[in-house]
Amino acid sequence: GNSVTQMEGPVTLSEEAFLTINCTYTATGYPSLFWYVQYPGEGLQLLLKATKADDKGSNKGFEATYRKETTSFHLEKGSVQVSDSAVYFCALSDRTAASKLTFGKGITLSVRP
Amino acid sequence: DTAVSQTPKYLVTQMGNDKSIKCEQNLGHDTMYWYKQDSKKFLKIMFSYNNKELIINETVPNRFSPKSPDKAHLNLHINSLELGDSAVYFCASNDGGAYNEQFFGPGTRLTVL
Numbered sequence: 001g002n003s004v005t006q007m008e009g010p011v012t013l014s015e016e017a018f019l020t021i022n023c024t025y026t027a028t029g030y031p032s033l034f035w036y037v038q039y040p041g042e043g044l045q046l047l048l049k050a051t052k053a054d055d056k057g058s059n060k061g062f063e064a065t066y067r068k069e070t071t072s073f074h075l076e077k078g079s080v081q082v083s084d085s086a087v088y089f090c091a092l093s094d095r096t097a098a099s100k101l102t103f104g105k106g107i108t109l110s111v112r113p
Numbered sequence: 114d115t116a117v118s119q120t121p122k123y124l125v126t127q128m129g130n131d132k133s134i135k136c137e138q139n140l141g142h143d144t145m146y147w148y149k150q151d152s153k154k155f156l157k158i159m160f161s162y163n164n165k166e167l168i169i170n171e172t173v174p175n176r177f178s179p180k181s182p183d184k185a186h187l188n189l190h191i192n193s194l195e196l197g198d199s200a201v202y203f204c205a206s207n208d209g210g211a212y213n214e215q216f217f218g219p220g221t222r223l224t225v226l
Binding site: 032034036038042043044045046049051087089093095098099100101102103105106108 | 144146148153154155156157158161163168169203205207209211212213214215216217218219220
C-alpha cells in the first residue's frame with residue numbers, strides 16, 4: 001500500500017534559520033504530493049502541491065520538488081519566521097477514483113525569536 | 114464564504130452516548146471524506162463518499178456510520194462512544210482536478226469522558 005515517511009521531530013529553529021523537512025513516499029503509480037500545515041488550534045491548510053516529476057510547488061517562501069528518482073518531496077524554506085511555528089504534514093494522493101490522502105506522521109516546528 | 118464547514122467545533126460527551134458531526138461543502142465537489150486525527154496528530158482516512166455513494170471504508174468500527182443525504186453533505190454518526198474515540202475529526206472534499214486537491218473543514222474536537 002501507499003505510505004509516507006517524514007523525518008522525526010520536533011524541530012526547533014531560531015528565526016531566519018534555514019529549514020528542511022524530509023519526506024519520502026512509497027506508492028503504486030504516479031501520485032500527487034502535498035504539504036499541509038496545521039497552526040496551533042486550527043485545521044489543515046494546503047501549503048503546496050506537485051503532480052509530476054520535477055514539479056516544484058511553492059507558497060509563502062516554502063518550496064518542495066517532486067523527485068521521482070528518490071521518491072522524495074522535501075520541504076524547504078530559506079528563512080523561517082516565528083509565525084511558521086506549526087505542524088507540517090507530507091501527504092500523497094493516489095489518483096484513484098477515491099483519491100484518498102495518505103499522510104506522514106507530521107512534524108512540529110517551533111521557531112524561536 | 115466558508116468552503117467546508119463542520120458542526121460542532123467541540124463536542125464533550127460521556128462514554129456510551131451517541132453523537133453526530135455534520136459537514137457541508139459549498140464547492141460543488143463530488144467526493145467527500147472523513148479523517149481522524151489522534152492525540153499524536155496522526156491523520157488517517159475513515160470514509161469517503163462520491164456523489165452520495167460510499168467508496169472507502171477503512172476498517173472503522175461499525176459504531177461509526179457515515180451518511181450522505183446529498184453530495185454537499187457528509188455526516189458522521191457515532192454510537193456507544195468509547196474513550197478511544199476522543200480525537201479531532203476532519204471533513205474534506207476533493208476538487209477532482211489534476212492534483213486531486215482536498216479542502217479541509219476546521220475540525221471537530223470530540224472528547225469522551
